[in-house]
Amino acid sequence: MRIPFLDLTRQQREIEAEATVALTRVMAGGVFILGREVEAFEAEWARFCGVRGAAGVNSGTDALTLALIASGAVRQGGQDEVITSPLTAAYTALAILNAGGIPVFADIAPQTYTLDPSAIERVITPRTRAIVPVHLYGRMADMPAICEVAARHGLIVVEDAAQSHGAQVQGRRTSAHAAAFSFYPTKNLGAYGDGGAVTSDDETLIERVKVLRQGGNVAAFQTGVEGRNSRLDEMQAALLRIKLPHLEKWNDRRRGLAKIYDELLRGTILHLPSAPAPEAHVYHLYVVQHPQRDLLRSHLAARGIETLIHYPFLLHQQPLFRQPSQCALPVAEDVAGKILSLPLHSHLNESEAREIAQAILDFTS
Numbered sequence: 001m002r003i004p005f006l007d008l009t010r011q012q013r014e015i016e017a018e019a020t021v022a023l024t025r026v027m028a029g030g031v032f033i034l035g036r037e038v039e040a041f042e043a044e045w046a047r048f049c050g051v052r053g054a055a056g057v058n059s060g061t062d063a064l065t066l067a068l069i070a071s072g073a074v075r076q077g078g079q080d081e082v083i084t085s086p087l088t089a090a091y092t093a094l095a096i097l098n099a100g101g102i103p104v105f106a107d108i109a110p111q112t113y114t115l116d117p118s119a120i121e122r123v124i125t126p127r128t129r130a131i132v133p134v135h136l137y138g139r140m141a142d143m144p145a146i147c148e149v150a151a152r153h154g155l156i157v158v159e160d161a162a163q164s165h166g167a168q169v170q171g172r173r174t175s176a177h178a179a180a181f182s183f184y185p186t187k188n189l190g191a192y193g194d195g196g197a198v199t200s201d202d203e204t205l206i207e208r209v210k211v212l213r214q215g216g217n218v219a220a221f222q223t224g225v226e227g228r229n230s231r232l233d234e235m236q237a238a239l240l241r242i243k244l245p246h247l248e249k250w251n252d253r254r255r256g257l258a259k260i261y262d263e264l265l266r267g268t269i270l271h272l273p274s275a276p277a278p279e280a281h282v283y284h285l286y287v288v289q290h291p292q293r294d295l296l297r298s299h300l301a302a303r304g305i306e307t308l309i310h311y312p313f314l315l316h317q318q319p320l321f322r323q324p325s326q327c328a329l330p331v332a333e334d335v336a337g338k339i340l341s342l343p344l345h346s347h348l349n350e351s352e353a354r355e356i357a358q359a360i361l362d363f364t365s
């Protein structure tokens with residue numbers, strides 16, 4: 001492909017010198033798991049997110065799983081239901097299953113692709129314990145409304161913030177009981193391998209995650225609870241520390257590219273992402289809708305432009321997650337066959353964005 005969906009080598013070139021120094025420091029230090037780099041990154045990430053604490057773990061999936069357990073949202077051996085979105089990475093629902101809960105799906109709002117607060121109300125049952133809003137494509141879900149529904153029903157909220165590093169609503173980067181971040185390499189803040197973190201203002205919750213991630217050890221070699229092996233390693237933490245000071249600049253570049261797409265594609269048959277307040281969207285993905293999505297995709301591929309679909313299968317329709325009581329989710333089902341993710345990353349050139357937009361215009365006109 002002439003324009004791949006993502007090219008991480010460009011970002012690597014920007015930080016190469018800093019990254020080499022950081023990795024050399026870790027190798028020379030001889031500590032590779034849960035050491036000073038992880039501790040420092042946890043403090044820096046918590047400060048960036050505006051919360052009291054962070055715990056580094058080995059993936060976004062584990063971050064969500066452990067946040068659900070540590071917050072008490074899902075109790076072991078129970079039938080605790082957790083409401084989430086049908087339009088997300090399967091890892092969101094897998095994390096709920098891994099924690100021991102049952103994922104229940106509510107419809108999304110058509111303008112935002114994130115959970116519709118009024119749809120949440122319709123699927124609450126006496127077994128509902130928690131809500132997992134997903135800040136999909138980098139856009140914050142309607143957290144004030146979701147937190148209001150949760151408070152009214154006594155539910156815990158754990159944000160799936162795997163795609164929304166740096167986004168904020170009403171001045172807050174996270175506003176729930178806890179948030180789960182992924183540092184998978186393709187994310188807005190990505191490691192050079194797997195990584196994740198739980199953030200929270202509740203320091204007891206963060207301490208619980210730290211016990212759970214390390215085999216459930218309450219003290220050296222003393223297993224107190226059934227934990228996991230979900231540790232963040234020093235190399236990943238050191239790299240994340242190098243990248244964090246660049247994050248806001250990289251998010252701004254993403255916003256700039258989104259603006260180019262917005263301007264060039266407005267007024268066509270394409271359905272463009274609706275623009276919230278700029279700080280509420282960090283454009284992890286730029287997703288459009290087209291009634292002939294697959295034809296448009298082939299047209300772009302023929303021009304050497306790679307696109308992806310996030311996500312081709314709705315979770316409430318997958319046998320692993322489907323509950324007998326599952327009702328239709330018309331908004332998600334309507335968009336699923338039309339959504340298409342265009343290339344957009346911190347190091348895409350403006351000229352490439354313009355070329356992609358022109359190729360789309362050639363198809364639609």
Ligand SMILES: Cc1ncc(COP(=O)(O)O)c(C=O)c1O
Pocket residue numbers: 059060061062088089091092134160162163181182183184194195196
């Ligand atoms: C919305 C969402 N939730 C959860 C995850 C899981 O994160 P990870 O791949 O780090 O386990 C991802 C990333 O794949 C994601 O995009």
